[in-house]
Amino acid sequence: MSDPLPFFTIGDGPPLVVLMFTPDAANPTGLARWSATRMVRPFARHFTVHVVNRPAGLPANITMTRLAQVYADGLATMFDHPVPVLAISTGASIALQLAADHDNLVERMVLGGTAHTLGPIGKHAQRNYIERATAGRRPSPALATVVTASTVGQRLISGLLWLSDGRKDRTDAVAVLNAEDGFDLCDRLSDVTAPTLIIQGERDRVYPIEFARRTAEGIPGARLVVYSGISHSGTFTDKRFARDALAFLVDDAVI
Template structure:
């Protein structure tokens, strides 16, 4: 545990703190762990990568600022000086809040598939997820509309996502963090971020649309935006250009 936060570490070199969204507030296991470590493997050649997660059992009233404070305290007690950070999707929302609230703790910040607030489709899907979970229904089918705009694709995906929930009955931790993001809007505080910042965004991201990504970058002093035309939300992180682009920024800025 890193000051009470579950984490995974790999690689050698200076610290790179990685923030991701996971449905469970715990280190990923099985296929999820393999996928996570595969994604960060290119970064382990240059950094000691720490994939840090939130603690379980947070109050239902937890905000993004509360989450950011937890990660900030872990960074303060674990590392000497500011750290480099890679943050994706909802993890990017937390990282933006952390960088604004605790600018002395973040040196360089790479964001993937995120923005200063959710777009309307992302907000609707996450609210439906929360409502389904609170009613005791499998929540993941609500996320189908943020993956594809195809009606047929959504129907097929809802079935697969319904099956993916079969081994998990308690979605409380996921609801807590998604509810925190529902109220997240850092648009008026982006100027507080002092870290050198790169945002990599898919041109067809339905969760955080490109106009919000542009607004985010325009609000952060000196920030840069890289767009992958035609790429979806999740397609941004799996694009073969993602790790090289992120590493080029982290190792030369």
């Protein structure tokens, strides 16, 4: 039997599953918990929001297909019917694989900041993260290149990320990012049958906008909303994100 998925819940109403990447295979705590709760709070007015994470101890060579199976097994024990899914970034890559492989579990989904595969900059940054973590170095500075194209900005952000990156075991994070490194659902996008909305920042450096457009075109009936001038992380903090996602998930949603 698969290990249960760690999750925390807020709100009241029908279920909404939220998938996002966290460095730790556990419920977030401290600032990470505050940040996750702040992002999903608008949805908690309409749903019982289940912020679901991966179990600890993933195999180092796990694939995205196998990772989606882990989530599928866990969600099947939590719910006896398809549920809507809200997923961002790497969590949305998992959601895409989940929807393609296990369409009986996903009722509809909103994907923020994602595509059928990583772009070159995102792939390079994640590989750098993996190399640093494997070598026992603080890995998060590797992600500075996906935040800004400015060399000066990258140096500043890299330093801030280094300061905020505690010396923790990143084995599970590396396993997930390795799985995403090999992830490319381009040839299987038509297998995603759940109604899908993709929300993407025009200046997303992790999953380029042209990749997001290709993804939306490949999923039958999918819609794409583009935020002009917005970066990858800026997509999820934009005030329009909850409004647009809820308009898709709930007919009479009022923010």
